[in-house]
Amino acid sequence: MGKENIGLTLKVWRQKNEADKGHFETYKLSEVSTHASFLEMIDVLNEQLIVEGKDPVAFDHDCREGICGMCSMYINGRAHGPQSATTTCQLHMRHFNDGETITIEPWRAAPFPVIKDLTVDRSAFDQIMAAGGYVSVNTGNAPDGNAMPIPKEDADEAFNAAACIGCGACVAACKNASAMLFVSAKVSQYALLPQGQPERKERVLKMVAKMDELGFGNCTNTGACEAECPKGISITNIARLNREFLSASLTPGH
């Protein structure tokens, strides 16, 4: 067992608003519990800043149980910190050493502008979803869930893709700030299921067009996204997205 409490030096990105240039600010924290989550550690920092009459660090968080995808922090050069398959709220201080300096930055991507400090605007993802990430549902009674047979493998693969929480770690970790892993997960979860078939071709064309229009980078298949994804989304989905897009593009239009 390591120490119960550790001392840390934090290098935190401070930026007043989108127009501000921003800079790093250094803070010292003593007696940080190793049982605390990373966000709880930031809470402690903010309590300290409030007592000192300073502006607390703005950061996004909601569920604090690893499913909302809000806690976008780039910690020591890694999206959501050094642990793989972990969101920032599920990262605990026991993974850091006493006396360590931790660099904390917001996601860096042109389509994710910084709102304040560590908070970025990820509504670009919502725009991509609005462009085609939906299925048509008829009005009337809900159909019987078991009336539509779906192969187990397809259901599992679709579910794995649907595990994406839209946190943006893939974009943040990609050296090209590409959103391909996110888009591929969303396209896959529908393409694999019968409910997604009516809009299948239109969906992939529109979502990729929106992704490009918003200024995300071009995927170069480095696989950094897959390594950083808190939900373990595989780049096999990117291969599927490429396949879906190529096939939709080569089908004669209306």
Next chain:
Amino acid sequence: MNNLTTLLKSSIGRKLMMALTGLFLVLFLLIHLIGNLQLLIPDGGEAFNIYAHTMGNNPLIQIVSKLNFLFIILHVIYSIWLSRLNKAARPIGYAGKPAQATSTLSSRNMGILGTLILAFLLVHLKGFWYEFKTGADIMMVTYGTETIPDVFPVVATAYSNVWYAAFYVIMMGVVGFHLYHGFQSAFQTLGLGYNKYKKLIQTAGTLFAILVPALFALIPIVMYIQNA
């Protein structure tokens, strides 16, 4: 909406161009290697001279050779275009450096590797391709009834210089690293990175990236030793 235009204008379309031109160049490397290995046949250059002469006079090969130049240029133009867009997608970089990388060295440095290969290609084309076509001191040699240019000494002389030979060997290492990522990346872009093929593509790509440059590098090494 014209879907084909949409494809060519899209990010995936740009990647497709990189993949298709890249795969053509992969195929070209293999053919080029088979031809070049004839340099190692101990027949005073006969097999290589006949090969060079046949390739230079075959109309089909001449068309493919022009296509090859076109694809190299397209591969370069698209890579510059992609790099510029990718740079624009992250105007402000990160200060934090990861303790361990989450991607391969090759995949993160394709631009640098590619630029080195392009520089090598210019030296290579000037030294051999251009010399073969225009070299003033190329003699003629007769095999049986046919008299053809004796290009073998151009290669032998070039590789008798230790620095020139070493340059080739080192650059083949660069080609290997470029191929290591490029080969599997092309299949992924074409949408063939299925779970069941992933391992096969990766193994084939790794083997190709090691064997092909290694055999290419063997030629200057052997020829330098023969001349020494």
